[in-house]
Amino acid sequence: MINTINLTRIFRTDEIETTALKSVNLNINQGEFVAIMGPSGCGKSTLLNILGLLDSPTSGEFNFLGNNVAGYNEKKRAKLRKNNVGFVFQSFNLIDQLSVFENVELPLIYLKMSPNKRKKLVNEALEYMQISHRSKHYPNQLSGGQQQRVAVARAVVSKPSLILADEPTGNLDSVHGNEVMNLLTELNKNGTTIIMVTHSQRDAGYSDRVIHLFDGEILSENINK
Numbered sequence: 150m151i152n153t154i155n156l157t158r159i160f161r162t163d164e165i166e167t168t169a170l171k172s173v174n175l176n177i178n179q180g181e182f183v184a185i186m187g188p189s190g191c192g193k194s195t196l197l198n199i200l201g202l203l204d205s206p207t208s209g210e211f212n213f214l215g216n217n218v219a220g221y222n223e224k225k226r227a228k229l230r231k232n233n234v235g236f237v238f239q240s241f242n243l244i245d246q247l248s249v250f251e252n253v254e255l256p257l258i259y260l261k262m263s264p265n266k267r268k269k270l271v272n273e274a275l276e277y278m279q280i281s282h283r284s285k286h287y288p289n290q291l292s293g294g295q296q297q298r299v300a301v302a303r304a305v306v307s308k309p310s311l312i313l314a315d316e317p318t319g320n321l322d323s324v325h326g327n328e329v330m331n332l333l334t335e336l337n338k339n340g341t342t343i344i345m346v347t348h349s350q351r352d353a354g355y356s357d358r359v360i361h362l363f364d365g366e367i368l369s370e371n372i373n374k
Contacts, residue, residue, distance in 0.1 A: 156209035187362035235304030239319035294325030
C-alpha cells in the first residue's frame with residue numbers, strides 16, 4: 150500500500166536548513182497496524198504528514214496505492230487524500246459550532262455525497278462508535294473520550310483504506326485511552342490500515358509492528374505479533 154524510497158524532507162528558511170527526514174525507506178502493507186515511535190523532534194509528525202498527503206517530500210519516492218505521488222501538487226494530493234485517508238488527532242479537532250452529527254458529516258460534504266447517503270453513513274459511523282445518543286450534542290458537551298469517539302467516527306465515515314492517528318490517546322485518561330485503542334484495533338481487524346504516531350509503549354503494543362525513528366532516520370523495527 151505504501152512504499153518510500155530514500156524519502157527526504159528538508160525545511161529551509163533564509164537563515165537555516167533543517168533536515169526532518171533522511172533517506173527513509175519504508176513498506177506498509179494493506180491491513181497492517183503500524184506504530185511510529187521516537188523522541189520529540191525526530192520526524193514522526195513530518196513523516197505522518199507526508200504519508201497522509203498533507204505535505205510532499207523534498208526528494209525520494211513515495212508510492213501510495215501503486216502511484217508515485219511524491220511530485221503531486223496540492224490539488225492532486227487533496228483528491229487522493231479525500232477518497233482514501235482518514236485522520237485522528239490528539240486534540241480531536243472537532244468544530245465547536247457544529248453538532249456531533251455535523252462534525253462527522255463534514256468529510257462527506259467535501260466528497261459531494263447526496264444528503265440521503267450522508268445521513269446513512271453518518272448514522273452507521275456513530276452507531277459503530279457507540280455515540281449515536283450524542284448526535285445532537287456539541288463538542289463542549291462531551292467528555293474527552295466521547296470527543297475522540299466522534300473524531301474516530303469522522304475519520305472512518307467515508308470508509309477510507311488508511312487511517313493516520315497522531316497521539317490518539319494523548320489527551321485521555323487510561324480508561325478512555327484503552328477504549329480508543331480497542332476501537333482502532335477493531336477497525337484494523339475489519340481491514341483498515343492504521344499508522345499511529347505515539348509516545349506510549351502501551352499503545353504501541355496494540356500494533357503489529359513498531360518503527361523507531363531518531364533524527365529523521367529509521368533506527369529499528371520490531372514485530373509485536
